[in-house]
Amino acid sequence: MASRATKTGTKKLSEVAKHLARPAGIAATEWPAVEETCKSKLGIEFDEWQKGCGRLILSKRADGKLAATIGGSCMSLPRQVGKTYLLAGMIFALCINRPGLLVIWTAHHLKTSGETFLAMQAFAQRKRVDPYVQQVFTGSGDEEVRFRNGSRILFGARERGFGRGIPGVDVLVMDEAQILSDKAMENMLATLNTSRFGLHLYIGTPPKPDDDSEAFNRMRTEALEAIKSTHGLTEDLVWIECGADDKAEPDDQKQYPKANPSFPHRTPIESVLRLRKKLTVDGFKREGLGIWDPAALSVFNEERWLSDELCQPGTPAPDRMALVIAVSQDRQWASIGVAGDSGDGKVLVMCFSMRGLGMVAQKVAELQALRDVAVVKLAGPQAKALKPDMVKVGVECEQMTSTEMGGACTSFQEAVKHATLVHLGQGELNLAVKNAQTRFSGESEQWDRRDAKVDDSPLVACSAAYYEWSLQEAPMPAIY
Numbered sequence: 001m002a003s004r005a006t007k008t009g010t011k012k013l014s015e016v017a018k019h020l021a022r023p024a025g026i027a028a029t030e031w032p033a034v035e036e037t038c039k040s041k042l043g044i045e046f047d048e049w050q051k052g053c054g055r056l057i058l059s060k061r062a063d064g065k066l067a068a069t070i071g072g073s074c075m076s077l078p079r080q081v082g083k084t085y086l087l088a089g090m091i092f093a094l095c096i097n098r099p100g101l102l103v104i105w106t107a108h109h110l111k112t113s114g115e116t117f118l119a120m121q122a123f124a125q126r127k128r129v130d131p132y133v134q135q136v137f138t139g140s141g142d143e144e145v146r147f148r149n150g151s152r153i154l155f156g157a158r159e160r161g162f163g164r165g166i167p168g169v170d171v172l173v174m175d176e177a178q179i180l181s182d183k184a185m186e187n188m189l190a191t192l193n194t195s196r197f198g199l200h201l202y203i204g205t206p207p208k209p210d211d212d213s214e215a216f217n218r219m220r221t222e223a224l225e226a227i228k229s230t231h232g233l234t235e236d237l238v239w240i241e242c243g244a245d246d247k248a249e250p251d252d253q254k255q256y257p258k259a260n261p262s263f264p265h266r267t268p269i270e271s272v273l274r275l276r277k278k279l280t281v282d283g284f285k286r287e288g289l290g291i292w293d294p295a296a297l298s299v300f301n302e303e304r305w306l307s308d309e310l311c312q313p314g315t316p317a318p319d320r321m322a323l324v325i326a327v328s329q330d331r332q333w334a335s336i337g338v339a340g341d342s343g344d345g346k347v348l349v350m351c352f353s354m355r356g357l358g359m360v361a362q363k364v365a366e367l368q369a370l371r372d373v374a375v376v377k378l379a380g381p382q383a384k385a386l387k388p389d390m391v392k393v394g395v396e397c398e399q400m401t402s403t404e405m406g407g408a409c410t411s412f413q414e415a416v417k418h419a420t421l422v423h424l425g426q427g428e429l430n431l432a433v434k435n436a437q438t439r440f441s442g443e444s445e446q447w448d449r450r451d452a453k454v455d456d457s458p459l460v461a462c463s464a465a466y467y468e469w470s471l472q473e474a475p476m477p478a479i480y
Contacts, residue, residue: 007265008045013052016261018290019076019241021223022056023067024233030058037093043128049261050086056238057090057201069198071237074177074219076206078290080271081242082262083203084116087173088123094171094199095151096132102168103153104191107175110157116175117143117155163188170197177204177216182303185215206243206292218301220292228445243290250276250284259289299436300416310416311425315348320372322469324400325360326460327382329449334360334386335428336367337379337461339469347421347469349462353428353455361389368395374472379405379464380449400464406444411470412463421466432459 014020031054038044046054053075059067077083095101105120107113124133124145137144143155156162158180163172169191174180180202192198207213223239226232244255256263256272263272275288285291304310318340327334335353342348354360364376376397378384383399390397400408415421423429431454439448447460 009047009049009261009265011047011049011261013049013056013240016049016242017240018243018258019220019223019227019239021226021232021234021237021239023059023061023071023236023238024230025061026059026067027062028060028064029055030060031055033097034058034090034093037096038089041096041128041132042089042092043126044085044089046086046089047082047262047266050082053086053240054090056240057199059238066198068236068238069200071222071234072200072202072219073238074202074216074223074240076204076216076220076239076241076243076290076292078205078242078259079275079287080262080267081260082266084119085266087201087203088120091153091171091173092123092129092132095147095153096149098170098197099149099151101151101170101197102166103151103171103173104163104166104169104188105153105155105173105175106158106163106188108158108179109176110160112176113143113155113157113162120145120153120155158184158188163191166191168194170195170199172200174200174202175204177202178207178213179204179211180215181212182214182218184212206286206290208286209293214303221299221301241290243292244285246291248285248289248291250281250289255289259291299413299438300433302434305416305433306425306430309419310422312342312422313425315342315422315424317350318342318348318371320374321367322374322465322472323364323367323376324379324461324464324468325364325377325383325386325397326379326457326464327357327386328455328457329382331357331382331385333455333457334383335455335457335461336360336363337458337463337465338367339462339465342422346419347415347466348423349421349429349466350424351426351429351458351462353458357386357389360386361393361395364390364395364397365393375468377464377468379408379460402446403444404467405464406446408460408464408467409438409445409447411467412459415466423462426458428455429458429462432456 057073061067091103107116121136123129124136132147134146134148145153164187172188172192192200204216207216222237226234242261244259248255260267276284279287321338321340324337333353333355334357335351338350339347352363376395377400378386378397379400435454436459437448438445449456
């Protein structure tokens with residue numbers, strides 16, 4: 001915890017946040033009252049960026065309800081950034097200002113929960129804070145800060161089932177939110193059902209690839225989509241993310257202020273270097289620099305992609321189809337994307353993946369001989385090299401334009417979202433979907449193929465085939 005003598009930072013949240021999303025329709029905020037209590041009663045002050053966090057987290061709509069009471073307030077922050085200082089001040093002030101407030105503070109691991117409680121215990125014992133605290137309970141599993149006005153803060157670990165079934169919770173703090181499944185979140189959110197306040201906070205660092213981080217990933221995806229499409233305005237979600245550049249080197253100290261808005265006035269260089277020495281390179285990138293692993297940046301929800309609604313391995317191949325060929329960036333792999341009617345009103349997408357380019361044209365010719373192929377197209381500059389081979393085997397094909405590729409990228413995402421397509425669960429397509437990333441070229445969203453760590457040609461081919469099939473007119477029925 002920082003002392004009052006610590007110099008406060010002057011940079012605004014908008015200046016330090018890497019990604020920032022906030023609810024539309026904000027009319028007011030409870031932060032000024034909280035900040036005044038912190039300053040006049042508790043003797044603590046905040047950096048400007050911390051004040052910005054508080055204003056967003058406690059923002060309200062015109063009806064007086066929290067703007068993010070449905071979607072929640074989320075913070076993706078590196079370690080040693082002043083998170084506990086900000087939240088301790090805000091939560092303690094809320095407990096003082098709102099008599100009888102019930103706060104649940106959970107972490108995934110018992111160790112983390114214990115460390116947070118010790119920090120809060122120390123905060124409660126400060127000279128300016130102590131008069132408002134009735135008692136601090138330190139028994140194992142019964143950690144609690146109890147206020148003289150009836151407010152309480154309970155601490156515990158989710159891995160031990162803490163928090164479930166506690167009624168009437170007003171504030172729910174989910175620490176280590178990078179380890180939080182949708183199911184675990186649903187179980188915890190049930191405690192807010194009768195809340196008179198309904199504040200729920202999710203605080204974490206970028207997850208490891210194998211972390212159970214469904215909820216945190218989903219909220220980040222929603223935020224990034226809002227940043228792309230609506231200038232960061234969401235329906236009911238606050239997302240605050242601080243981090244270094246995605247490709248930052250761990251020893252580049254110029255990146256440290258980008259990652260940590262409290263550096264160096266609250267967080268000295270020694271603290272950052274200590275993390276650098278103790279953690280692996282990947283660990284430091286996540287926990288020290290706030291960089292999300294590319295595997296966590298996928299534009300698709302993997303659980304939804306593999307759900308029974310979309311993944312239907314037994315679906316027969318269509319008789320009539322659109323074919324699109326895409327080639328990996330290193331030209332080691334080629335994929336033939338297929339799209340056609342699934343038989344139940346949806347579109348089936350599937351792919352044929354081939355090593356190298358030598359037999360691609362022949363495979364297309366074979367498919368054309370066996371099926372009613374409505375159109376054959378080449379997707380991307382790498383696939384253009386196949387045009388002479390197509391001419392030799394008598395296959396007519398066209399090159400897709402950049403605009404068409406953008407349409408394919410967008411329409412495929414919408415199809416997954418609204419379940420208007422099905423697929424066979426093919427491993428190569430699943431992997432490409434899992435690692436999918438997009439970028440904007442002007443106003444057009446495109447698949448980001450610049451740094452593909454896996455072969456993305458199955459996704460490029462199948463999304464383009466889906467798009468091309470959607471442009472085809474249904475064949476006229478036979479009249480006898």
